[in-house]
Amino acid sequence: MRARVEQDAKGRRQVVEACLEPCAIEKGMRIIGGKWTGSILWHLKDGPVRFNDLSRMIGGASKKMITERLRQLESQGLVRREVLDTAPVSVQYEITDFGATALGFLNELRLWSEGLPQSMVRDE
Amino acid sequence: MRARVEQDAKGRRQVVEACLEPCAIEKGMRIIGGKWTGSILWHLKDGPVRFNDLSRMIGGASKKMITERLRQLESQGLVRREVLDTAPVSVQYEITDFGATALGFLNELRLWSEGLPQSMVRDE
């Protein structure tokens, strides 16, 4: 449901169907748009990955961040956490079927992003 | 270019092809993943919209935010700003051809987001 602007009989402009609070785009972004969230999900697409491997894959993110985002993704049902009884203990993270439904979008974003002009590469 | 984990001849695990700093997913997110950014772009998809209309469409965002994001989108070439010489002055924002290349995955995000279970609707 999108917002629209129309004119009434007297020519006054007004917004019809205002986006009632966060529209779909915004809601989605709040779920997978968080810092590192998309990357984490993406790196799980080929199968389970262990914590430290994951944090190495995602250069620039601290373990603290990885943990926080993983917990969030887990509580939302996008990712599953599994403890393996090895010594020392190791933990696997795996994308769920539900989480996988976001991969299509992420892939499109990736393609778009890779085609971007150099000039847009974030300095930071 | 994705990161991969492999095992060497001695069975030790190691990360091959680590994501050199922000991978494509992350870079993309930094551009259109900002708060309100996606929504703004999306609401421009059907043609030029004026500032106040835009801010009404995007419920919950302050004018300050809208302005900041628009400036950012403009400097990145995703949006074009045009001042109309009316009285009082009015300003139009329009998506550029380049900006429009992002509409594809924004739409996917929208579809994904709309299909989400109620339980995931952010309380905030």
Add this chain to the structure above:
DNA sequence: CAGAATCCAACCGGATACTG
């Protein structure tokens, strides 16, 4: 290995008031 705990500066972003 896989975190949890703590600290803290930086930034974010809403509210409010003002302007040409």
Add this chain to the structure above:
DNA sequence: CAGTATCCGGTTGGATTCTG
């Protein structure tokens, strides 16, 4: 109308240290 300016509390997220 389309912003700008200022204030300011809250959150973010990196660095670092510690643990079972």
